[in-house]
Amino acid sequence: MPAVIDESPYPLVLEIGMAKAPKNAISPTRSEDYPEWYQQVIKAADLAEASPVRGCMVIKPWGYALWENMQRALDDKFKATGHQNAYFPLFIPMSYLEKEAEHVEGFAKECAVVTHHRLEPDPEGGLRPAGPLEEPLIVRPTSETIIGATYAKWVQSYRDLPIKINQWANVVRWELRTRMFLRTAEFLWQEGHTVHATSEEAMEETQQMVDVYADFAERWMAMPVIRGYKTPAERFPGAVETLSIEAMMQDRKALQAGTSHFLGQNFSKAQEIQFQDQDGNLQHAWTTSWGVSTRLVGALIMTHSDDDGLVLPPRLAPAQIVILPIYRDDEQRTEVMAYVDSLKQELAAQTMAGQTLRVEVDDRDIRGGEKKWYHVKRGVPIRIEVGPKDIAKNAAFVTRRDTGKSQGMDRAELVASIADMLCDMQKGLYDRALKLREDNTCQIDNEADFRAYFTPKNADNPEPHGGFAHCHFADEQDLEALLKELKVTIRCIPQENNDEPGKCFLTGKPAKHRGVFAKAY
Amino acid sequence: MPAVIDESPYPLVLEIGMAKAPKNAISPTRSEDYPEWYQQVIKAADLAEASPVRGCMVIKPWGYALWENMQRALDDKFKATGHQNAYFPLFIPMSYLEKEAEHVEGFAKECAVVTHHRLEPDPEGGLRPAGPLEEPLIVRPTSETIIGATYAKWVQSYRDLPIKINQWANVVRWELRTRMFLRTAEFLWQEGHTVHATSEEAMEETQQMVDVYADFAERWMAMPVIRGYKTPAERFPGAVETLSIEAMMQDRKALQAGTSHFLGQNFSKAQEIQFQDQDGNLQHAWTTSWGVSTRLVGALIMTHSDDDGLVLPPRLAPAQIVILPIYRDDEQRTEVMAYVDSLKQELAAQTMAGQTLRVEVDDRDIRGGEKKWYHVKRGVPIRIEVGPKDIAKNAAFVTRRDTGKSQGMDRAELVASIADMLCDMQKGLYDRALKLREDNTCQIDNEADFRAYFTPKNADNPEPHGGFAHCHFADEQDLEALLKELKVTIRCIPQENNDEPGKCFLTGKPAKHRGVFAKAY
CATH class of the missing domain: 3.30.930.10 (Bira Bifunctional Protein; Domain 2)
Structure with a gap:
């Protein structure tokens, strides 16, 4: 979902490095290589390394x-x-992990073990562990x-x-x-x-x-x-x-x-x-x-997130709104910053879900396009551009990160509707995610359909065909080989809308309820 | 500073175990054994173990x-x-600590060293470390x-x-x-x-x-x-x-x-x-x-803190006020709790330093004396007792943790003055601590006085005689033996009011400023 660029008086053109053409900020895109797209979103949004x-x-x-x-x-x-x-x-003393049999099986296999409490000079250079502990400690x-x-x-x-x-x-x-x-x-x-x-x-x-x-x-x-x-x-x-x-x-x-x-x-x-x-x-x-x-x-x-980077639900976004002042010289700057600062105060006094809004102003001296993409990639829900033309109309130019849509708005109208806009965005993100799940969920009652659902259409398409399959099953051990073959797991037995009995899709044994089957992280 | 017990209609008598006489809640007291008093305050206030x-x-x-x-x-x-x-x-790779020479001296000596990343069954029973790391990691x-x-x-x-x-x-x-x-x-x-x-x-x-x-x-x-x-x-x-x-x-x-x-x-x-x-x-x-x-x-x-337990400055107290409802039966309880709940709302709407007050109600079914001491020992700044007699007068019975003083107060007056009372307490604690420091600080300009200041008066009194001594000194190496002998350290060279030159109290060398000398934790 690339940003809508046509409606903006300040075109949202990708200006990273030499690239000038409007295209997606994240490469590869989701459809090209989802796992790599994920890493690139983290990098582009500067979340972690x-x-x-x-x-x-x-x-x-x-x-x-x-x-x-x-x-x-x-x-x-x-x-x-x-x-x-x-x-x-x-730290946990090693002996503590031994007390619960299943627990030690689950957690003792891969853990950090502290065995010494000192470093001393190594005669061969550098340091070496010293002071062995009587009982090792587990992190x-x-x-x-x-x-x-x-x-x-x-x-x-x-x-x-x-x-x-x-x-x-x-x-x-x-x-x-x-x-x-x-x-x-x-x-x-x-x-x-x-x-x-x-x-x-x-x-x-x-x-x-x-x-x-x-x-x-x-x-x-x-x-x-x-x-x-x-x-x-x-x-x-x-x-x-x-x-x-x-x-x-x-x-x-x-x-x-x-x-x-x-x-x-x-x-x-x-x-x-x-x-x-x-x-x-x-x-x-x-x-x-x-x-x-x-x-x-x-x-x-x-x-x-989308192919332009991170998309954040407003309730969790570290900044919900970023204001980008636009000016050519010091005289314009004075006028624009005065307008921006008072607009910031007004917006920050509005509330969403009982909390005042988190508003930032980005007045760094970098190119406008670079600055806008910076906030697109970091997922700031609303960007507000303010230049002399906007001020002349007592207005601002507003862009939503979720839809990419931009519009000029009267200042009073903007302040009055900003909280609604954020709530609409919060709801819109939920609805979009729910629709994705609903569009990719089905009930399956036989092995052939199950196999087809979880088998890629062709060798060039490594993506799983299906999403969530709700299937009756009686005994998970019966399914072990099939699930392993298809790299599918039983995610859970849903607590809601799940009291209709049936027959195991593989064995035909009587089953009380359906499980959710899916490939998983 | 034991609680003032005479003024209370609900006498603050220590009811822990069988002890009924008014005495201090913490044993030993500060003057009896300060280090042990510290441990007992932590225990009595339930801070840590x-x-x-x-x-x-x-x-x-x-x-x-x-x-x-x-x-x-x-x-x-x-x-x-x-x-x-x-x-x-x-985790820090061991080699990182080797890079800064002084740093490794200071921190490599006593640290937790991770050398393995797995546990495996020990043939002799239990578990043992396995999977040695190529390079040890330091916590x-x-x-x-x-x-x-x-x-x-x-x-x-x-x-x-x-x-x-x-x-x-x-x-x-x-x-x-x-x-x-x-x-x-x-x-x-x-x-x-x-x-x-x-x-x-x-x-x-x-x-x-x-x-x-x-x-x-x-x-x-x-x-x-x-x-x-x-x-x-x-x-x-x-x-x-x-x-x-x-x-x-x-x-x-x-x-x-x-x-x-x-x-x-x-x-x-x-x-x-x-x-x-x-x-x-x-x-x-x-x-x-x-x-x-x-x-x-x-x-x-x-x-x-004092000999009755923890004393907390109001700005940091997890609860600034605790209300203790007092009643004999269900009928009284209904009346008292209605009064208490509305009083709590009113108090919690007041502010100190821009934050609304933290008010708790303790309606646990335990003896009144035990309950009061529970909050004394935990250092809650203000306790408010409310019983049918208080309600009849539209009042409450208020006790400050810092001074131990209690008084009946009109409800409206209490609500109106609660924030001031907490601010007064915050300031009072600071002033009391400052006075202690000022009363136990002096300038010392020769070795004999310095020795006397830091030497216990007699063998039965292991406490240091003095507190902070401000002394001119030129070269800390000259002082090393004396400081070691007396177990005194140079805490710092104060940044304020410290530009008067003089002579080292021990060597007579010219010195630019005074240092603060003290025994220390």
Whole structure:
């Protein structure tokens, strides 16, 4: 969706390097090479870059500001649902990971292991590790074990329950194949860890938090999601039940954007989290954990961005509006900047969803075309150009990033309608993403259709044919070989509109509900 | 300063366990055993606790909320002075630490070293490290080296400068003797890292940030500080100049609460941060770094708290006001809670320093005395008790945590004066801390007085006699033996009121200025 350039008095011509022709800012485009397009959007929007440390990234200011906005919205939601923040150690003693059998299988395989606590001069030059630790320490891949060990000390009686704590932290999983934001060795996240007296209450918490994530994804990120249960093979290691939110990216692949785990008594038994109930009996508590990470930034990029770069939903954009003053000399500059500054104040006093608008002025001394593309690529929702001609008409020239449409607007009308415009954009992005998902979702009831849906049309087109397939299935083990062959996974068993029984599309066995099948990140 | 108990209709009697007599909540008191009192305040206020991992602590919700308030105020100040947040990797390749000679001396000695990236089953049971790394990774003790390596890629021309970035992160220094908040193996902090085209601009940045820290310490933490230059022996490893803020704790020891470093071209030369200046010449850039950490929480505790527990300056208190409803039965409860809820709304609509007040209601079903002491120990600035008798008078019973004074107040008067009361408290805490420092500061001009000042009066009194001594000195090496003997350090050379020359108190050599000498944390 290239910017509409015809309507602008200041033509939006790509002026990067020597290229002068109107074309897309991102090369390759989505249809040419989706994975490479993703990397190029990150680069063009200046969100992040690879670091000198294998698998770790540097999150640059624009990317970090986006994450901060996500954090603030989520943090408000966690606090509104009765959670408090706290902080637990980065390191986990190796022996802690051994306590929960499935958990160690899931997380001990690839992790950063601290074995020494000092460096000393190496006789052959440089430094070498020294001071070996008695017990190696693991850099947390997730904190169930270390937090559980602490909770075991805190919990004595039913009066100590529930405990509802969240932590904002960095975690490390030694991934072999990394991709910025989607899968990195170190990433930032939040992890909630709660303890309850009953199974019902813990399950309610698990559901509540996946609902919080779904609300955040849909109303802040403008990203429609499907809430559902993970199948046993896809659950968090050690969980009794995992709920997730699943979104469709523009290449029709699924992305798991958040998970909420009902851990039953597995961790409380491994870590001795016990309490005396009202009758004086000693019981193991019921625990949950739930998390979202900087992966959400990757999901946001892939949901909305286009061949000109990043597109941001207004509620999360670090700047919702950028004003670009246009002038030829110092005299014009004085006039234009006075108009721009007062316009900025007026716009910044408007509100969207209860928050005053974030408005920036870009008065850098660089070419106008370069400056405009800078903000196009970074996804600023609204650009407002103001030059002497606009001021003469008491107006401004407004361009929306989502549609690329531009129009001259009367100043008072602009101020009065700016919040509506942003809300319209927020809704428009959601609707567009929902339509993509709906257009690429179907129900499939036999193997032949399933194979055809997930098989590329021809060798030149490596893209999967289909998007999400809703299919009845009874036993995931029956499907293992087929799914592996087609590189398809069961994303989840949706919680909504899914109570119609049927027969497994592969085996014909009776099945209670459909699962969502898709290729996935 | 025990709570004034006589004036209250609901006597503030200590009801912990079986103790019923009015006495201090913290044992030992400050005068009995200051270091142990500090640990007990942390415990009683539920701020933090030791973790199962050596040297690491768990920051509990009340302590973390305090840190969050500090973060928000500091973050606003950083952004207002033109800084942006970003995030860099947790790990630093070992070879990076080798590049700056002084830096490696300072930080390579005690650090967490990652040598493996996997765990595998140990034939003898349990797990063992596997997958040795080609190059060990260090868990960042500070990020000059990894951030500098990234900046080297970002900086090409003078147009790329300045770079002004801050990072909120965890860091690890393998400390042998730890104390909660003051010195822990892992701690939370912010580290600013900036790059400039000129020495002057970098030095201005260094000064600006120590000024930001001083302003935060004095106006938010209500903690008076001395701004000054560190002597060469006390500088950050690799810095050309280190500025610090130094505060006096209630045991008259000094605590360094924040540092801002002018790094000259030391790091830019080690890491090749070069730019083309306006004349086309290649130059090494000038860098700074600056940081404060969760140590500030320790400083806050030791500056204001008393023998009844934590005392919080209102601007940083997670809850500034707690309302305690008092009733005997359900009928009274309905009446009292209606009154309490509307009072809460009215109070929460008031503002202090531009922010609406943080008001909580504690309606837990526990004994009144226990509940009151709970909030005394946690340092909530104002407690408001409301029972049927207060409601009959359209009043409330108000107690200040700083003075312990209680009074019945008319409801309208309470609402109208609450913000002033909090401001008065904020100022009162600052004044009290300043008076302590002034009462325990002197100028000393000879060795005999210096020895007497820093020598305990008798063997039974292990406390240092003196607080801060301002003394002329010429060459810190001349003082080394004496300072070591007395366990005294030069805290800084104050920037203000310090241009009167004199003679070194020990050697008689001409000296340009005085230094602040003190025992220190």
